[in-house]
Amino acid sequence: MSDLIRVYQFRDRDRMYCHGVSASQCYALEAIARNGTLTLNELAAHLYLSSSTVSRLVEGMLQRGLIERRSHPDDRRACLVSMTQAGNQIHAEIVADYVEQERTLLAEFDPSVRPELIQFIQRLAQTAAASVRSGPDR
Secondary structure (H helix, E strand, O other), X not given: OXXXXXXXXXXXXXXXXXXXXOHHHHHHXXXXXXXXXXXXXXXXXXXXXXXXXXXXXXXXXXXXOOEEEEEOOOOOOOEEEEEOHHHHHHHXXXXXXXXXXXHHHHOOOXXXXXXXXXXXXXXXXXXXXXXXXXXXXX
């Protein structure tokens, strides 16, 4: 398991830098793409990062024109972030790159086991995410 995680961490880092974004920026783009407009606290929760870390991350993404920030209409203390056209374009390029790579990886497996393999990986990811959300003292 740790070997697979390590391979994917390095793969993600290298692939994302090829598109001009950091791994954290890419994960933030993915969270915004999946959920639409988010508050900074919501984005922090999706990324499993502190609000202060996400604030710095957002500043870098704003400077690059990947996201836009606006005031929250119901909470003056909060702000909302959403994707710009440039952010959508980079996100689409990264997703296309990943889809092609995953297609190549799955081609190594018998077609009859691919659906179960995908379901297993999805379930493993959901279980891991739930474990992270519940904290170390389960």
